[in-house]
Amino acid sequence: MAAILAEQAVPATATLASREIPPQPPAPVVNPNPDFEISYTGNTGNDMGISTMGFRSAKYNPSEWNEANYAKYYQSFVDRDSSERVLHESRRTQKETQETTNKTQAEATKKLAESAKNIEFWKFELNREIQDVIDETDLLLAQKKRLENALRTTEVSLHIATDNLNCRQRRLGVDLVQDDVEISLLKEVEIINNVQDLLKNTINQCEKQVRLNRDAKQNLEMDWSDKKEALEIDTRSGALRNHHTNKQFHDGAAKFEEIQSTPESWAQFSHDNIARAEHERMASIQLRTLVDNVLEDTSRDMREQADHVYANFVNRIAEMEDAKAKLEENLTKVVKQIKDQEQNLEDLQQAIRDKEDPLKVAQTRLYNRTYRPGVELCRDAPQYHLVGEVNEINQSIDALRQRLNEAQNSLKDLQDNRMALEKEISYKKNSIFIDRDKCLTVRNRVPSSIKLMGYQ
Numbered sequence: 001m002a003a004i005l006a007e008q009a010v011p012a013t014a015t016l017a018s019r020e021i022p023p024q025p026p027a028p029v030v031n032p033n034p035d036f037e038i039s040y041t042g043n044t045g046n047d048m049g050i051s052t053m054g055f056r057s058a059k060y061n062p063s064e065w066n067e068a069n070y071a072k073y074y075q076s077f078v079d080r081d082s083s084e085r086v087l088h089e090s091r092r093t094q095k096e097t098q099e100t101t102n103k104t105q106a107e108a109t110k111k112l113a114e115s116a117k118n119i120e121f122w123k124f125e126l127n128r129e130i131q132d133v134i135d136e137t138d139l140l141l142a143q144k145k146r147l148e149n150a151l152r153t154t155e156v157s158l159h160i161a162t163d164n165l166n167c168r169q170r171r172l173g174v175d176l177v178q179d180d181v182e183i184s185l186l187k188e189v190e191i192i193n194n195v196q197d198l199l200k201n202t203i204n205q206c207e208k209q210v211r212l213n214r215d216a217k218q219n220l221e222m223d224w225s226d227k228k229e230a231l232e233i234d235t236r237s238g239a240l241r242n243h244h245t246n247k248q249f250h251d252g253a254a255k256f257e258e259i260q261s262t263p264e265s266w267a268q269f270s271h272d273n274i275a276r277a278e279h280e281r282m283a284s285i286q287l288r289t290l291v292d293n294v295l296e297d298t299s300r301d302m303r304e305q306a307d308h309v310y311a312n313f314v315n316r317i318a319e320m321e322d323a324k325a326k327l328e329e330n331l332t333k334v335v336k337q338i339k340d341q342e343q344n345l346e347d348l349q350q351a352i353r354d355k356e357d358p359l360k361v362a363q364t365r366l367y368n369r370t371y372r373p374g375v376e377l378c379r380d381a382p383q384y385h386l387v388g389e390v391n392e393i394n395q396s397i398d399a400l401r402q403r404l405n406e407a408q409n410s411l412k413d414l415q416d417n418r419m420a421l422e423k424e425i426s427y428k429k430n431s432i433f434i435d436r437d438k439c440l441t442v443r444n445r446v447p448s449s450i451k452l453m454g455y456q
Helices: 002-009 062-168 180-239 263-369 381-443
Strands: none
Touching: 062 180, 062 263, 062 381, 180 263, 263 381
C-alpha cells in the first residue's frame, strides 16, 4: 500500500502513443473514527460469524477497494506505458539498425564493387602485359629461327670453302702454291667459324631470354588467374542480396588472417610482376635488335669475303690461262726449234758422210804414193798438199762432229724443255679445271645475303 501511495505521489507522464492520460486516484473517504474501521452495527440476527465489531475484520473497506482498483489501473497504465516505450524503442532500434545495416551493406557492396573495379584494372593490365610478353616472345622466337637458319646456311658456305681448299690440294707441281685464292679461302673459313660461334652464342642468349620471358609470363598468368578468381568471388559477393538463398552462417568468418596482404602490398605485388615482365620485355627487344645487327654484320662479312674469294679466283684463273697461253706459245716455238734442230742434225750427219769420200780419195792417193819406188818416194808438193788435204778434211769432220754433238745436246735440251712445257701446260690445265670448273661451279651455290640473314 505504501508503494502504491508513493507511485501516486509522482504522477506518470503520458508517453503512450495514444497520449492516454494516467488514471486519477479515487476521492478519499472521510472516516469519523480513523482508529476503527467502518462496520455495520444494525440488527443482523443470530451471530453467524459475521464480523460486526468495531475492529478490523477480514473484509476491506470501500476506500481500500478503490485504492486497490486504482493500483491495478495505475499498474496497468505503467506496464502499458513501459511496454509502449519498449515498443517505441524497439521500432526505433529496428529502424536504426535496419538503416545502419542497409547503409553498411550498401557500403560493403560499394567497397566490393570498387575492389572488383581495382581487380578488373589490374587484371586488364596483367592481361595486356601478358599479351605483350607473348607477342615479344613470338618475335624473339622468330629471330631465334632466323639465327638457326643462318647457322645452317653457314654450314653450306663452310662446306664450299673447305671443298675448294681440298680440291685445290690436287693441284700439281709448282701450281700447288699458297696464292691469294688459298689465303682468301682460309680467311673465309676463319670468318665462317667465327660467325658460327657468334651465332651459337646469340642463339643461347635468345633461348635464355625466352625462358625468362616465359617465367615472367607464368608469374603474370598466375597473378591474372588469382585476380580472375578474386574478381569472380568479389563479383559474386557483391551481387549477393538478402533475398538470395545461397547464404548461410559462417562462424569465425569475421577475422583477419595473418597471411593476408595489405592494399599497398597487394597492388605492389602486381606492379612488381608487371615491372619485371616489362624489364624482360625490354631486354628481349634489345636482344632482337642485337640479333638484327649480328645477322646483318655476319651476312655482310661473309658475302664480302665470298665476293673477294670469287674475284681472286677470277684473277688467278686469268693468270693461269695467260701462263698457259705463254707456255703453249713457247711450246710451239720449241717444237719448231726441235724440228729445225733435227734437220740440222741430219744435215750435219750428211755433211760428215759427205767428207768420207774426199777423205778416202786423199788417203788412197797418199797410200798409193807410198808405193813409189826409190827416190821417187819424194816429199813433193802433191805430197804436202795431200797430207794437208787429209788433215783439213779430218779437221772439218771434227768440227762437224762437234757441231753434231752440240746439236744433239741442244735437241735433247729442247726435247726436255718440250716435255717440261707439256707437263707444265697439263698442270695449268689441271689447275684451271680445278679452279674454274670445280671451285667456281661450286661457289655459284654460295648462299645469298637473304639466306645468310636467316630469312630463308
